Structures are given as C-alpha cells and as structure tokens.
Amino acid sequence: QLIQIINGPNLNLLGKRQPAIYGHETLDDVAAACTAMAGPLGLSCAFFQSNHEGGIIDCIHAARETAAGIVINPGAYTHTSVAILDALNAFEGLVFEVHISNVHKRESFRHHSYVSLRADGVIAGFGTEGYTLALRRLGTLLAK
Numbered sequence: 001q002l003i004q005i006i007n008g009p010n011l012n013l014l015g016k017r018q019p020a021i022y023g024h025e026t027l028d029d030v031a032a033a034c035t036a037m038a039g040p041l042g043l044s045c046a047f048f049q050s051n052h053e054g055g056i057i058d059c060i061h062a063a064r065e066t067a068a069g070i071v072i073n074p075g076a077y078t079h080t081s082v083a084i085l086d087a088l089n090a091f092e093g094l095v096f097e098v099h100i101s102n103v104h105k106r107e108s109f110r111h112h113s114y115v116s117l118r119a120d121g122v123i124a125g126f127g128t129e130g131y132t133l134a135l136r137r138l139g140t141l142l143a144k
C-alpha cells in the first residue's frame with residue numbers, strides 16, 4: 001500500500017536551514033530512511049515537497065486515488081492553512097502529522113495546528129525520526 005509523504009515550505013532546505021532546530025539531515029536522507037522503513041512493513045512511499053500551498057493541496061487531492069495514508073509536515077502552513085485542512089478532510093485514508101522540532105516548546109504561534117483537527121496522530125520533536133515513526137504506525141494500522 002502506498003503512503004504519500006508531503007513536505008511543505010522551506011523543508012527543501014532541510015539540513016542547511018537552522019540546523020540547531022532542524023538538524024543536519026537533508027530531505028533526501030529522510031526519503032532514504034522512509035524507503036528503508038517502508039519495505040519490511042509492506043508499504044511503499046511517494047515523496048512530494050512544495051513551497052506552494054496549492055501544490056500541496058493538489059498532491060493531497062491526487063492521493064485520494066492512490067494512497068492508503070498521508071504523512072505530512074506542512075511547515076508553517078500548519079499554523080495558517082484552512083485550505084490544507086479542507087483538502088485533508090476530503091482524503092479518506094489515514095493522516096499523520098509530523099514536525100521535526102517540538103513546536104510546543106517554541107513561539108506560541110506554532111502551538112496551534114489546523115492540520116491536527118484532521119490528523120489521526122501527531123509527532124513533534126523527534127527530529128527526522130518522526131517520519132519513520134509515523135510509517136511504523138501506518139504499518140501497524142494497515143496490517144489489521
């Protein structure tokens with residue numbers, strides 16, 4: 001079963017951007033770790049990153065036809081985007097929200113997430129391991 005992994009704005013700079021907060025691993029490293037995790041769980045992964053809200057929404061719409069689950073780090077759109085929430089509400093599979101940093105330890109504007117109103121689970125502050133942890137959970141739930 002396919003899992004669509006979606007990363008939002010500025011995450012293309014992962015590894016270079018504020019490494020004290022987000023670490024030194026790149027998005028390619030994350031993709032490699034997810035691919036390695038997915039196989040033994042009987043899952044496959046598709047990766048998408050966009051700095052544009054509409055591109056993320058189009059990807060979620062496409063996932064309606066292709067994916068059993070979505071793992072999404074919406075970046076700053078987490079805190080602003082009703083449109084991404086609405087798109088996820090139109091997706092019928094499982095949704096896991098990932099934040100590399102512990103958003104609750106940071107500025108108060110990062111404490112609220114629109115996406116959490118839809119997410120089946122949220123991981124924050126586990127670094128880039130959050131993505132593979134979300135995949136493990138999807139493997140458990142989809143095996144049932």
Ligand code: DQA
Nearest residue numbers: 010073075076099100101110
């Ligand atoms: C983030 C947290 C957001 O507040 C921030 O805007 C990001 C990344 C994270 O992965 O910790 O771009 O989603």
